[in-house]
Amino acid sequence: MSLISFPSKLLENAVTEFSQLPGIGQKTALRMVLYLLRQDKETVNSFGNSIIQLKKDIKYCKECFNLSDTEVCSICSASNRDHGLVCVVENIRDVMSIEATGQYFGVYHVLGGIISPMDGIGPSNLAIKELEERVSTGNIAEVILALSTTMEGDTTNFYIFRKLKPYPVKVSTLARGVAVGDELEYADQVTLGRSIVNRTLFEGTIS
Amino acid sequence: MSLISFPSKLLENAVTEFSQLPGIGQKTALRMVLYLLRQDKETVNSFGNSIIQLKKDIKYCKECFNLSDTEVCSICSASNRDHGLVCVVENIRDVMSIEATGQYFGVYHVLGGIISPMDGIGPSNLAIKELEERVSTGNIAEVILALSTTMEGDTTNFYIFRKLKPYPVKVSTLARGVAVGDELEYADQVTLGRSIVNRTLFEGTIS
Numbered sequence: 001m002s003l004i005s006f007p008s009k010l011l012e013n014a015v016t017e018f019s020q021l022p023g024i025g026q027k028t029a030l031r032m033v034l035y036l037l038r039q040d041k042e043t044v045n046s047f048g049n050s051i052i053q054l055k056k057d058i059k060y061c062k063e064c065f066n067l068s069d070t071e072v073c074s075i076c077s078a079s080n081r082d083h084g085l086v087c088v089v090e091n092i093r094d095v096m097s098i099e100a101t102g103q104y105f106g107v108y109h110v111l112g113g114i115i116s117p118m119d120g121i122g123p124s125n126l127a128i129k130e131l132e133e134r135v136s137t138g139n140i141a142e143v144i145l146a147l148s149t150t151m152e153g154d155t156t157n158f159y160i161f162r163k164l165k166p167y168p169v170k171v172s173t174l175a176r177g178v179a180v181g182d183e184l185e186y187a188d189q190v191t192l193g194r195s196i197v198n199r200t201l202f203e204g205t206i207s
Numbered sequence: 208m209s210l211i212s213f214p215s216k217l218l219e220n221a222v223t224e225f226s227q228l229p230g231i232g233q234k235t236a237l238r239m240v241l242y243l244l245r246q247d248k249e250t251v252n253s254f255g256n257s258i259i260q261l262k263k264d265i266k267y268c269k270e271c272f273n274l275s276d277t278e279v280c281s282i283c284s285a286s287n288r289d290h291g292l293v294c295v296v297e298n299i300r301d302v303m304s305i306e307a308t309g310q311y312f313g314v315y316h317v318l319g320g321i322i323s324p325m326d327g328i329g330p331s332n333l334a335i336k337e338l339e340e341r342v343s344t345g346n347i348a349e350v351i352l353a354l355s356t357t358m359e360g361d362t363t364n365f366y367i368f369r370k371l372k373p374y375p376v377k378v379s380t381l382a383r384g385v386a387v388g389d390e391l392e393y394a395d396q397v398t399l400g401r402s403i404v405n406r407t408l409f410e411g412t413i414s
Contacts, residue, residue, distance in 0.1 A: 005306045007281065007299065008274045010261045017257040021239045032228045034300065036258055037265065037274075044262040050224040051243055052255035054217045058244065067215045067244075074214065092214065093241065099212040 065110040082106045084141040114156040135167045142170040272317040289313045291348040321363040342374045349377040
């Protein structure tokens with residue numbers, strides 16, 4: 001069901017491969033392929049091989065399940081990180097988002113998804129047992145649950161909270177509230193409500 | 208100057224390669240790479256190899272310079288095409304656009320660009336000499352210039368027109384006018400002006 005008539009089967013193949021990418025239609029895929037075709041052979045080879053090599057050689061850190069080039073990722077093997085503080089996230093992108101803030105100095109635990117019965121994802125599909133094992137060593141002082149504020153995120157939070165209850169570990173979640181720079185009138189009611197209930201002390205002035 | 212801190216060098220390489228694509232920033236590139244990483248090894252290999260193989264094996268038709276899997280492209284080797292009618296286009300994408308209309312049954316000549324002194328593209332960088340050679344055989348009855356209506360397109364049209372003047376060949380250009388489905392008030396003045404000057408006879412009713 002091609003919208004475009006291709007002069008070449010090879011071109012059509014490449015365009016079909018590119019149009020499977022998220023958010024990429026056939027026309028954009030064609031633009032990308034023709035762009036690459038204008039580059040020299042080395043550039044195209046290095047493009048193609050970068051993704052093949054990534055798939056072949058990438059590892060998942062055996063501590064936190066983050067993507068890594070080595071058995072244990074650079075965060076888990078860093079000596080200047082607080083290894084007693086574990087931030088639980090849904091996926092690798094969340095690790096990168098939190099790292100980009102430059103505000104977090106603990107380690108991570110990547111679940112690989114969240115509990116979502118609709119998509120057939122249960123607790124056993126996620127790295128929750130492994131989190132429990134990490135906590136059971138007694139070396140972890142606090143677990144921060146940094147999952148989405150959706151029904152699935154809340155379910156997963158609650159499930160993990162119950163699993164970790166027997167252990168002497170503090171469990172916290174991200175603060176929810178009005179985003180920095182947002183105007184109050186545009187904040188949704190639930191968020192605004194939570195931000196009033198969980199208000200923080202104004203340093204110094206309010207006692 | 209990475210906006211994202213990558214947990215893996217391999218991942219960073221792949222994202223850097225993808226973000227060189229036109230219209231793709233680092234975040235979109237990351238989304239694409241993580242999407243591919245979730246696919247199985249065969250899918251990723253076939254993705255990577257499709258572009259490497261395209262670059263390695265693609266040919267340019269020796270008649271019209273269209274992309275082709277063979278020495279002579281499927282259009283130039285088709286017996287049901289009018290080989291005396293040549294449509295001159297800037298690039299391969301234009302061939303595909305015209306083919307998609309299903310209204311053209313001649314052959315093509317792909318220039319590989321248009322004359323653009325600003326970008327350092329002169330007549331010698333384009334397949335204009337080859338067009339002249341095709342016309343000089345005397346087998347071509349009409350050349351349709353289907354280039355963009357820009358300054359560069361007009362310059363190229365004029366250059367080709369002058370080059371082909373010595374030969375007994377008809378030279379035409381695409382009709383310019385108000386697009387089908389467009390409202391008059393939104394058409395620009397130049398287009399509307401041209402469409403009045405070059406008005407076509409209303410079949411049957413106006414004589």
